Amino acid sequence: MRDKNILLFNLDYLKRKGYIEFKEYSQTFFAKIASRGVDLVENPKELNKILPIPILLTQNIVQNSTGVIINSDNASINIQDSFNNIYQRIPVENPENNEEIKMKVEKLEKELKKDKISKSKVQECYNWLKRNANWTIPTITQIITATFI
Incomplete structure (x- = not known):
């Protein structure tokens, strides 16, 4: 309580x-x-x-890892693994429009890898995924947060 x-x-x-x-x-x-x-x-x-926020965030590229791991005191996220998990779930979660969802996730992933990220493009992808594949939102939110912090 x-x-x-x-x-x-x-x-x-x-x-x-x-x-x-x-x-x-x-x-x-x-x-x-x-x-x-x-x-x-x-x-x-x-x-x-x-x-x-009194959290020390470090960004490490881990050997034998396909992505970047963002660590804090008690949380970590491997961005590439998170995207890969989404891609694996798309055909199961949304078989009727899986290609469209995959394209939006790829667009978001590509945008987040840029040096100069367009926040409006990220927001557009996020909003579309929220409407059409809302099961992706918890993971996408973690990825976006880790990217911007």
Whole structure:
């Protein structure tokens, strides 16, 4: 119960600052990032100034690994493996439009590998996948977060 209260307190703070939209129900809650929150996340210097996160992130290229692993104190993500897992699941999860989904995921992957990432292209792919293959969103969110941090 204590963890839930801490989470709700922090969500309420972010809502009051205009960074998220948040609604609490009797057994659950709903939160999504607001446009002000997106603007903040897209500006890492401002984000760190306003909401400093005391996490040391390191980026390592691991030998015999096909992707980059992003590590923090207790979490890691292998970006290439994450994309590969999505590609493997596409035919099973969405057999009716798997080629279209694969093309969107490939477009997103290609964009995230660029030195100058177009946030609007990332957002367009994300929104399309959210509507048409929402099972990809948790993994895609982790990949995007790891890429921008």
